[in-house]
Amino acid sequence: MVPFPPESPASGIGDLGFHRVLWYRRTVKAVDIDSTDHRPGRRLLLHFGAVDYRADIWISGMHVASHEGGHTPFTVEVPDGQAGFDIVVRVEDDPQDLAQPRGKQDWEEKRHVVWYDRTSGIWQPVWLESVPRQHIAHLSWRANVAGASATLSIELAERPKSETRLQLNLSVGDTALADHSVRLTEPRTDVVVPISVLRNGQSLSDYLWSPESPTLVDAVLELSVVGDDPDAVGSYFGIRDVGTEGGSFLLNDRPYDVRAVLAQGYWAESHLAAPGPEALRAEVELIKSLGFTTVRMHQKIEDPRFLYWADRLGLLVWEEMPSTYEFSTTSSARIVAEWTEVVRRDSSHPSVVVWVPFNESWGVQHVATEVPQQDLVRALYHLTKALDPTRLVVSNDGWEHTRSDLLTIHDYENEAARLLASYQDRDAVQRSIDGIASNGRRLLIGTHDERAHTAAAPVVLSEFGGVSIDPPGRDGWGYRLVESHYHLEEHLVGLFAAAHESHGLAGWCYTQLTDTAQETNGLADAQRIPKLPAERIRAIVEGVGFSPPSDEPTYSESNRTHDAAASMPARDG
Incomplete structure (x- = not known):
């Protein structure tokens, strides 16, 4: 079942083991070609939305294309004179190749810590299109x-x-x-x-x-x-x-608070592939219904149909490259090539406002001290600005920035008073970013000019929170564990109040939107049902619901239902 990875239940296979090589075959009949309005003198194109990781394509026994890069599209022209044809696709996706951009896909056979079951092979749509010879x-x-x-x-x-x-x-x-x-x-x-x-x-x-x-x-x-x-x-x-000015993120030349949520774009039934096209619209609607203006798509190049709905419904997007997990000439060449394709694909979407080529020094683990790794990070920053000078670029989200248009910090301090003390005003922020930060990392690296530029940039707390409900007998994972929905609401009230009361931040990003595999720290569960009433989460996120709950309510499934996600669509054929 395409476009679902074989590791997922939606594929009809659901095998979570290693799949280094996968084969696909399909016969395209004349009636399929006729549906494209194809006729002599035109070109028949075969489009692949994304295939992870390396693909070779044969049409009627003829090798016609190769593509490397698991998150970007490519197109094959069907040879002339084909009234019907066979397509064969061979995919190589080595789960233990750490030089391969893989994001949150686990390199171990069983998922662990914050990495998830893999998404191999064809995971975005494949379709035919008939076009004129010149098009x-x-x-x-x-x-x-x-x-x-x-x-x-x-x-x-x-x-x-x-x-x-x-x-x-x-x-x-x-x-x-x-x-x-x-x-x-x-x-x-x-x-x-x-x-x-x-x-x-x-x-x-x-x-x-x-x-x-x-x-x-x-x-x-x-x-x-x-x-x-x-x-x-x-x-x-x-x-x-x-743009940026005076410590603020600017949208249309006016200060605009970044009120963001981190999203993994992962579904239990279909992994990184959406379970259906309607699910991508529902995801944007869910984010907006909870009061967020911005989403940070974490370690995933999201389906273009998600970006379409972000454009049409109004949601700012931070787009982040899936990481490699080693530094080498091979990993460097791969990430530069694929990132170039990413920027090319998505540079027209008005929703995309920030490019993020690196996260938490993944793939450049010694960037603080190793000049070649710093050179790669600064090269990606400047390459991105050359490809698209109209957007902001975060060089290495979370810490160890060279030159960066925003200074982003990951801080999972879960005591609200301490969190506020670190970011209450610009002086407090300056104390937090000098030297070694509270997360044990340097925030500023590189040349004197790079440090000075980034130190003067607007500061965004781009990961905080991560609160998980962990009642007795349940094995959940989060940066802070609480016992019940009541305690979750109480804790969220304090954390978001601290974020809103800060005068040293240009914005923040809460971790995270939904439970994902063993990470149970979502505002909604894996089925996209909010853990508190959606209107209550929205009030807390927007800064108008900071009074703590007066007593301990029972949040049932019925009062946690969210309209946009309640009727999740059937999978694609």
């Missing part, structure tokens, strides 16, 4: 609020012939924003489109994207080539800016 192979958008324009970067399948034209139409709802036509002479072109309504500063906010008002610009592109079918593509983008 739009890739596009991305970059809005310029101050310049009242948007730049379209477009790549064609081949070098254009004479009289290749692109027609662009931009609109918001029923309001037309721009009609633009350009002749294309190169296979890669940047097209700057003026958007005159952005020049009116008094109505500018009507067109800006934010979690509170996720306005999207719809784009229709038509590529016209003499003697060939036109290629029509629908797209969209958001108009927004992100």
Whole structure:
């Protein structure tokens, strides 16, 4: 059952052992091809959303493609003249190759501590598409609020012939924003489109994207080539800016509090693959219903359909590269190559505001003292800025930062008074980040200029909390164990009050959204049911529900049901 990994129950296999090599085979029939509206003179493309980790593809016995990288898409062209064909896919996913970007997937046979059962093989959708011979192979958008324009970067399948034209139409709802036509002479072109309504500063906010008002610009592109079918593509983008100033994270040039939750994007029945497309929308709705404006996707490059709903419903996203667990020339080359593909894939999503290439020095374990490891971290920071200068980059989330646009700290101090004392104001924060931090790590490393830049950056407590209910007889895991739902609420009230009362932080990120495998420290359980009434969690998260519970209630399954997650969809076929 694709796209479910063989380790998961949803695949119909559910074997949690090591699967170093996997084979897939499928026969595509003429009726399948007809459903794409394919006809002679066009190209038939086979798209793979993500295959972990290394894939080789044969079509009717002919080897047509190889791809390395378990979290990024690739496309294969089906050879001409195929009325029907066999697809064979060989996947290599060595669970003990520590130079392979793997994130939270365990390298031991049985999951342990904070690592989970593996997701091997095809874990995102596979689909066919029929396109003209000359077509739009890739596009991305970059809005310029101050310049009242948007730049379209477009790549064609081949070098254009004479009289290749692109027609662009931009609109918001029923309001037309721009009609633009350009002749294309190169296979890669940047097209700057003026958007005159952005020049009116008094109505500018009507067109800006934010979690509170996720306005999207719809784009229709038509590529016209003499003697060939036109290629029509629908797209969209958001108009927004992100930046920093005076210790604050800025959204659309205004201070914006980072009110985030850490999410693993993991389901018991399907692992890193979503159990169905509706589950990705439900995840965004759950996060928003609990009062968060931001999600930090932890050690996972999430399905693009999740980012679509984050764009459309209004949720800020921190996107984080899954880590390797060794430092070597092989691991360095792999992470640079795959991270480049990640930024390319997701650079048009307005929801994505922060890139995170490293987390807690995983894969660069001696970055504090080893210059080559520092060089890799700073190289990824600068590479990311070169690929996308419009977003913030956190060089190494949690500690041991070289140059970084945000200074992020992981602190699981669970006594509210102590937590507040560490971040109450900028002076307290400065004392916390000088030298060795409370987590036993240095926060600032690298050159004098790098340290100075990062020390002046806004500070985000990007992991805190991690509270787990652990009644007698249950074997739960968390950074703090409490006995009941009542004690969970009491503890959350104190922790979030401390976070809100801090004047030294630009924001924070609570660990975590849902229980995940042996980590039972979610605000919701593994079935996405909140452990307290959703409205109560929302009040605590938003800072309006800090009164402790007056007595010990019993939270039943019925009053913990969350509408967006209560009817989890059936799995994909």
